[in-house]
Amino acid sequence: MAKKKVQTKKKVETKKRIQIKKKVPKKKETKKREEVKFIGQVTRIRQTDPATVIEWPRTITHVHTYGMLSPFFEGLKKGELRATLCSNPKCAEKRLWIPPRAHCPDCHTEMVWKTLSNPVIGKIYAFTRVVYAGTGIELSTPYWQVDVEIPDLATIPKSYLLYGEPRIGMKVKAEFRTRKPTNTVLDYYWVPYEQ
Numbered sequence: 001m002a003k004k005k006v007q008t009k010k011k012v013e014t015k016k017r018i019q020i021k022k023k024v025p026k027k028k029e030t031k032k033r034e035e036v037k038f039i040g041q042v043t044r045i046r047q048t049d050p051a052t053v054i055e056w057p058r059t060i061t062h063v064h065t066y067g068m069l070s071p072f073f074e075g076l077k078k079g080e081l082r083a084t085l086c087s088n089p090k091c092a093e094k095r096l097w098i099p100p101r102a103h104c105p106d107c108h109t110e111m112v113w114k115t116l117s118n119p120v121i122g123k124i125y126a127f128t129r130v131v132y133a134g135t136g137i138e139l140s141t142p143y144w145q146v147d148v149e150i151p152d153l154a155t156i157p158k159s160y161l162l163y164g165e166p167r168i169g170m171k172v173k174a175e176f177r178t179r180k181p182t183n184t185v186l187d188y189y190w191v192p193y194e195q
């Protein structure tokens with residue numbers, strides 16, 4: 001009888017030990033489970049009948065260099081209209097170019113920069129009412145697109161009238177978006193100039 005009891009005791013002890021071992025708390029996993037997440041924009045359902053149609057916005061970033069014409073855009077940010085001029089003394093074209101050209105269209109010589117003195121006053125040569133702008137036009141419609149004659153220029157650059165009504169021959173003054181510039185050609189525009 002006594003022998004049996006001892007055996008039982010031993011068994012109990014072994015069981016206890018096992019239980020103790022089991023009770024040792026496991027190290028908590030601090031690392032969070034990594035899951036694949038949806039980072040896009042939820043589409044809008046336009047219709048479901050007769051088939052599901054979703055609006056799925058798509059955009060691209062067009063990387064564009066201004067290259068040798070960069071000084072023109074740097075000028076706009078400072079409130080300056082900069083033009084290019086042929087540096088070849090033998091070239092017949094002595095007038096300025098806006099939009100600027102890196103090389104003379106007549107003799108292909110590299111051009112030099114000239115800043116027009118402010119205020120730049122021009123005359124409206126032609127105008128168009130833009131009511132339905134094409135994709136990518138970042139001006140509110142309707143607006144007046146104006147072609148402006150600027151003294152000493154070989155070209156008649158196109159821009160827009162910020163406010164007012166244009167007429168042929170009307171004097172206008174160049175102004176600049178120096179605060180929050182767009183870094184595009186939209187950073188200069190014309191306003192009516194009355195003396």
Ligand SMILES: [Zn+2]
Pocket residue numbers: 086087088091092093104105106107108109
């Ligand atoms: Zn030239």
